[in-house]
Amino acid sequence: MIVCVAVVGHQNNPLYIQSFTEADDALKLHHIVHCSLDVIDERVNNPKKSGTTLNEAFLGLLYPTLNYKVYGYLTNTKVKFIMVTTDLDVRDTDVRSFFRKFHAAYVDAVSNPFHVPGKKITSRTFGESVGNIVRSYTFN
Amino acid sequence: MANYLAQFQTIKHSCDRVVAAVEDVCDLWPTVKGLFEEHQPLKRAFLTNKTRNPVLVENLPVEFILTTDARLRSRFPQEQYLFWFREPYATIVLVTCEDLDEFKNILKPRLKLIVQNDEREWFIVFVSKAHPSNDQATKSVKKVYAKLEVDFSSKKRERCCKLDIHGPDTNFWEDLELKITECIRNTLDRRVQFYEDEIRKLSEQRFMPIWNFCNFFILKESLAFIFEMAHLHEDALREYDELELCYLETVNMPGKQREFGGFDSEDDQAALLKPGFKPLTQIVQDDSFREFDFRQYLFACQSRLLFKLNRPFEVSSRGYSFVISFAKALTLHESVLPFCMREVWVITACLALLEATASNHHDGVVAPDVDKEFYRLQGDLYSLSRIKFMRLGYLIGYGTDIERSPLNSACLSMLPWPKPAVWPSLPPDASSEVLEKEKTILQATSRTKHFGIQRKALPLEPSVLLRVANRRRASLSTGNLPEMFDGRQGFNEGSGLEASPRTPSSLKAPPMSRTNSSPGNFESPLDRPMRLAEIFVAAEHALRLTISDHDLLKTLSSIQDFETKYLNLTKGAAENYHRSWWKRHGVVLDGEIAAVCFKHEKYDLAANSYEKVCALYAGEGWQDLLAEVLPNLAECQKILNDQAGYMSSCVRLLSLDKGLFSSKERQAFQSEVVNIAHSEIKNPVPLDVSSLITFSGNTGPPLQLCDGDPGNLSVTVWSGFPDDITLDSLSLTLVATSNTDEGGQALKSSAATVLKPGRNTITFALPPQKPGSYVLGVVTGQIGRLRFRSHNFSKGGPADSDDFMSYEKPTRPILKVSKPRALVDLAAAVSSALLINEAQWIGIIVRPINYSLKGAILHVDTGPGLKIEDSYGIEMERYMETDSDAGASTAETSVEDSPDSPERDSEVLQLSDGKIVFSEWASTVSSILWVPVRALSEKLPRGSSSVTPLKQDILEGMRTVALKLEFGVHHNQIFERTIAAHFTDPFDVTTRVANKCNGGTLVLQVMLHSLVKANLIVQDAWLDLQDGFVHGKSDGRPTSTFFPLVVSPGSRAAVVFSISLEKTMSSGKDLQLQESILNIKYEIHGDRAAGAHKPVDADQSGADTERRDLVFKSAIVLQRPVLDPCLTVGFLPLPSDGLRVGKLITMQWRVERLKDLKGSEAVDQQHDEVLYEVNANSENWMVAGRKRGFVSLSEEQGSRVVISILCVPLVAGYVRPPQLGLPEVEEANVSSNPPGPHLVCVLPPLLSSSYCVPVKL
Incomplete structure (x- = not known):
């Protein structure tokens, strides 16, 4: 299941971070998301290594750890979407479509004229729509 | 074939290099062996790799073995094929011969026999023992060698080379190397081809039941080994990779249930870098190998080759993935493996990889980004082992020592517990250890954070260990589980416990007493649920069984050792991450190190x-x-x-x-x-509080100030403090937008300020600023010894705390100080003249130019000749601006209209000390000040006539008023101006004698020219005549019916007086009046807004009741007419044909005595002579004769004389003729005819015909 989704701004500042665990352990997910920025930075700064993947927004699996997976997605405005899931068998296509929907929701949220770009997203509607997207993706 | 496995292993271990067989035909090998081995290894060998591409191999070692050697003898043919890799790759035939016959008869057949075996790659080394000095021998050796070459070399291939023992050998060794290389290459190709064919055959049967992986493995590894021997490591690596792929493909084939392995002693220590850790025969199982060992073996082979290829980076990266995937495999078999085998294996694997790769890695050998990637992998390996190590530590009760940081929580709480089939149970004699642990658990108190921060600790457990451990015990019913959760907050604060159903009663009960109260549980520890301490002790015992590595065991033996190892791993991970791209990982790990440091x-x-x-x-x-x-x-x-x-x-x-x-x-x-x-x-401590205290200007337009004005700037300060906070001081700098480098001026607020949480409005007194626009700069202040400053400009809201990484510069100016400009204008309201010597209103227009004149003070200082009439107040009215072309009349009406408006717009002010204070209403509108003044002039105006023309003096009536206006908030603005006012008499008087009557009566015309812009009404006029004149018939006044006479502005009027000369006047009498005085009584009807007007006092006293007429006096000089001319001078007519230039004429004057001078006392000498003088313009006239002289004229009345002067006119035109003057006679006594100057016409000269040529038409 998806335990955490996050939107990180182009200065690597968190814009939106939401965990979907029952336990009160959001901070560790903050940590995971924050550290995964290292991987995104590395990929963005070394386009040679990542090869063709930079041509698309989806960054793929960031962390090949034993127990959870971190996926990344980078928009043209260098806003990063990060998703942490505990599902170990995840198809890339599912993640891709998840991010595409997430991106769309984000675009809706920042198109709000009252939203200040670069500031945290506080829109409740955004939170709801992200929640819906997350719930609709239980990868297996 | 699997039977050959053991043999294969031994053979593989025994030979590690390419073998070249030496067929020593002539017992030469002992002689040349040293030389041959000296030239080892082959420096440059071009070999062919699996893809048939040439590869340069440097320093390829070759072992020379005699064919007679035991190692090459007595092998079965089948073995030969199977272990072909150890067979010689080249056969060197060593021969020598000095006799041609011997060669032909003995050596050649023998050689033919040796080389007939096609399978061998061979070549002949002919050793020449002939000494160079021995010509005979050298020659025969040459012949034999030539013959040898003919017999054994072909065009395709040179198979012979000659070693001259005594001669120079430079070319031989290169030749030999080439030949050996060629042989090796050919043999290699053939054998690779053979093995590939075999492997292909086997691969095709891969999914058949008869498939035997061991056979495949032997072939594949043989091939790999061939490549490895030939130093074609890349190819060897590829073989191993293929082997691994094939193994993974077949090992997990359904249907075949194989043993996983991992039960041998020391299996917990990863052997992933030790290829020879276990003999292959030990791990073989049926037709394949045990996964646990074989995968490690394959990885070990691969990493060996990678190290040989000098690619430690790849070992790391492959190693990390291998550890991960292998750990997954271990997870699958966890239930059968020893307790925590997986964790232990991962730790040892990571440490082994780290050690091996670190010693093989040298900085700067590879590209920098590969270097960074390498360090990242090292960091990953370190942190992976760190996680597993922490897990082990937790399981044996060192969890209290593990910081519940987000990092550790993320690592551990998402890592499942080990899942052994049965949780290890408590060994029988462990009760003391249990008590010990229990004590530690109870003693461990969670460190309360500073500031009394209460925070729920992050979990280190994926779920409640107590429950997991007890559930996995076969004999336990989970029904009484909740009772286990007693109040061990010290250890189980995390969310893991939070999820458990904690009953309030169990919280209250102390753990020991409660357990004692149920003695049934205590008696049979196998049946009752284990307590946490028991779980820890059981785990510790189980781990002791699992772990075979003493070092690792020691690190878990005490909490200090655990901590040391933990710190080592953390430091290792942090350092490596710091050297990689992953700085965040490194820094976060630094935080973990910090936690340990803190504890110590x-x-x-x-x-x-x-x-x-x-x-x-x-x-x-x-x-x-x-x-x-x-x-x-x-x-x-x-x-x-x-x-x-x-x-x-x-x-x-x-x-x-x-x-x-x-x-x-x-x-x-x-x-x-x-x-x-x-x-x-x-x-004092300087501190940036930008994120805590923010400020902004008030919304709306910026404060606008004029140059030099002070003001009050109010600024909103947002305080992020939770309570009121008292600031000792607070100041604000303003930064000019035009000039950013200059630090702005600091504005200090009043002494102590209390900031409420949230919004505060602070007003700063603003001293006069330079012109320009200003934005908010920095807020600084002081709290005790704390000097804080804030750069953060908030956009009218509380600080957005998430963007304190970039300070937003305020762009909107808060203050605009305009450039120096006119703020007010003072001008005279009326440009036309006022009445002199009368109290007149002088108008001063005060026009504020977008600036308030509130409380302004006007200093009025009149210049010389002007006096303010103190007795009257100063009137102030609203002044309506009018268009320049609308004229004064509209201004007049608008002033009259204005009283309708509710605003007060006129009042009377009093002048005190030369100052007038403006009223409120006049602060923004233009106003006009009417100041009553009187211009003083002692001088009596003089009339003018043709005789005494009026000399106009502009400055005569000019008076100045110096004005100084102090205005602005603090009267800081000063405007000074001197305005000029023009004063004049009402009339300009011109007189002339209009007619001279016979009776001596003169008609004196007095022309009055109005000088003011007002209607003058002449009520009366009379003359006070000077001596020698008397009034005519009347009383000296014009007929009264003509009055009142209205003189419009700028127009003229005339009054006629008849006067006559006083007959009785005697010359000897003193003159009483030098001049006549013209008195005119008049009224004036004018508007003060236009010019001259009724005097102020007249206005004041009421115009109707008591009218005080104005009297204008003007002096008029009357000259007595020449009544007794003694002499008359007559200009005699000129000739009728006129005057011409150059024509001589005679000017004649007749001088006649009109009076008898005999009786006159005044005449004293030379009465009979008259002095004459001819005045002529010498440019016009040439005068001949005496110009000045005396002519005799009898004293008697009627005597006359004619004075003639010859003149020649010099210019044509109307010119003044020469005049005859009588200098000794007073002008009054001379009557001239014509009386005044006159002109005569002078014609141009006649044309001179002599210069003309007649023109015939």
Whole structure:
């Protein structure tokens, strides 16, 4: 299941971070998301290594750890979407479509004229729509 | 074939290099062996790799073995094929012969026999023993060698080479190397081809039941080994990779249930870098190998080759993935493996990989990004082993020692517990250990955070260990589980326990007494659920069985050793991450090191590391994480007595998102700040509080000030403090937008300011500023010894705490100081003249130019000749601006209209000390000040006539008024101007004698020219005549019916007086009046807005009741007419044909005596002579004759004389003729005819015909 989704701004500042665990352990997910920025930075700064993947927004699996997976997605405005899931068998296509929907929701949220770009997203509607997207993706 | 496995292993171990067989035909090998081995290894060998591409192999070692050697003898043919890799790759035939016959008869057949075996790659080395000095021998050796070449070399291939033992051998060794290489290459190709064919055959049967992986493995590894021997490591690696792929494909084939392995002793120590750890025969199982061992074996082979290829980086990267995937495989078999086998294996594998790769890695050999990637992998390996090590530590009860940081929580709480089939149970004699653990658990009190921050600790457990462990015990019913959760907050604070159903009763009951109260449980430890301490002890015992590595075991033996190892791993991970791209990982791990340092009271180290972590989180705005670390840093700083740092940390804590701390905590932060600020700090502490105190200008347009004006600037300051905070001082700098480098001027607010939480409005007194526009700069202030400054400009709202990484510069100007400009204008209202010597209103227009004149003071200082009429007030009216073409009349009406408007717009002001204070209403509108003044002039105006023309003196009536206006808020603005006013008499008087009557009566015409812009009404006029004149028939006044006579502005009027000469006047009498005085009584009807007007006093006293007429006096000079001319001078007519230039004429004057001079006393001498003088313009006239002289004229009346002068006119035109004057006679006594100057016409000269040529038409 998806335990955490996050939107990180182009200065690597968190814009939106939401965990979907029952336990009160959001901070560790903050940590995971924050550290995964290292991987995104590395990929963005070394386009040679990542090869063709930079041509698309989806960054793929960031962390090949034993127990959870971190996926990344980078928009043209260098806003990063990060998703942490505990599902170990995840198809890339599912993640891709998840991010595409997430991106769309984000675009809706920042198109709000009252939203200040670069500031945290506080829109409740955004939170709801992200929640819906997350719930609709239980990868297996 | 699997039977050959053991043999294969031995053979493989025994030979490690390419073998070249030496067929020593002539017993030469002992002689040349040394030389041959000296030239080892082959320096440059071009071999062909599997893809048939040439590869340069450097330093290829070759072993020379005699064919007679036991190693090459007595092998079965089948073995030969199977282990072909060990067979010689080249056969060197060593021969020598000095006799041709011997060669032909003995050697050649023997050689033919040797080389007939096609399968061998061979060549002949002919050794020449002939000494160069022995010509005979050399020659025959040459012949034999030539023959040898003919017999054995072909065009295709040279198979012979000659070694001259005594001669120079430069070419031979190269030749030999080439030939050996050629042989090796050919043999290699053939054998590779053979093995590939075999492998292909086997591969095709891969999915058949008869498939035997061992056979495949032997072939494949043989091939790999061939490549490895030939130093074609890349190819060898590829073979192993293929082998691995094939193995993974077949090992997990369904249907065949194989043993996994991992039950041997020391299996817990990863052998992934030790290919020879176990003999292959040990791990073989049926037709394949045990996965546990074989995969490690394959990886070991691969990594060996990779190290040979000098690619430790790849070992790391492959190693990491291998560890991960292998750990997954271990997870699958966890239930059968020893307890925590997986964890132990991962730790040892990571450590082994780290050790091996680190020793093989040399900085700078590879590209920098590969270097970085390598370090990243090292970091990954370290942190992986660190996680597993922590897990082991937790299981044996060292969890109290593990910091519940987000990192550790993320690592551990998402890592499932080990799942053995049965949880290890408590060994029988462990009750003392259990008690010991129990004690530790009870003693462990969770460290309360500084500031009394209450935070739920993060979990280190994926689920409640107690439950998991007990569930996995076969004999336990889970029904009484809840009773197990007693109040061990010290250890189980995490969310793991939170999820458990904790009953209130169990919380209250002390754990020991409660367990004692149920003795049934205690008696049979196998049946009752284990307590946490028991779980730990059981796990520890189980681990002792699992772990075979003493070092690792030791690290888990005590909490100190555990901590040391933990620190080592953490440091290793952090250091490596720091050298890679993954700085965040490194810094976060630094935080973990800091936690350990903190525990050991190495506060300075801890503070350093915490500082880094805080900087990382703060830099990117991860406030939640920052809120976790920052209190730790603050605590370190407090212990270290770093007051500045501590205060800064407190301020940073305060500036974090308000939701992150409770208000109580925030109040604690604030009180710390205030306490320290007011404590005895030596030096004031500067601190940036930009995220806590923000400020903004008020909304709306900026404050506009004129140059030099002070003002009050009000600024909104947002305080992020939870309580009111008293600032000792607060100041604000303004920065000019035009000039950014110059620090703005600081505005100080009044002494102590109390900032409420949230919005505060602070007003700063603004001294006069330079022109320009200003934005808010910095707010600085002081709280005790704390000097804070804030750069953060908020856009009219509370600080957005997430963007304190970039200060937004305020762009909207808060203050605009305009350039110096005219703020007010003072001007005279009326440009036309006023009446002199009368009290007149002088109008001063005060026109504020977009500037308030509130409370303005006008200083009025009149110049010489002008006096303010103090008795009258100064009138002030609203002045309506009119268009220039509308003229004065509209202004007049508008002034009259204005009383309708409700605003007050006129009043009477009093002048005191030459100052007038403006009223409120006049502060913004243009106004006009009417000041009553009187221009004083002693001088009597003089009339003018043709005889005494009026000399106009402009400055005569000019008076000045110096004005100084003080205005502005603090009367700081001063405007000075001197205005001029023109005063004049009402009339300009011109007189002339209009007619001279016979009776001596003169008609005197007095022309009055109005000089003012007002209607003058002449009521009366009379003349006070000077001596020698008397009034005519009347009383000296014109007929009264003509009055009143209205003289419009600018027009003329005339009054005629008849006067006559006083007959009785005697010349000897004193003259009483030198001049006549013209008196005119008049009224004036004018508007003060236009010019001259009724005098002020007339206005005041009421115009109708008592009219005080004005009297204008003007002096008129009357000259007595020449009544007794003694002499008359007559200009005699000129000739009728006129005057011509150049024509001589005679001018004649007749002088006649009109009076008898005999009786006159005044005449004294030369009465009979008259002095004459001819005055002529010498440019016009040439005069011949005496111009001046006496002519005799009898004293008798009627005597006459004619004076003739010859003249020649010189210019044509109307010119004045020469005049005859009589200098000795007074003018009054001479009557001239014509009386005044006159002109005569002078014609141009006649044409001179002599110069003309007649023109015939």
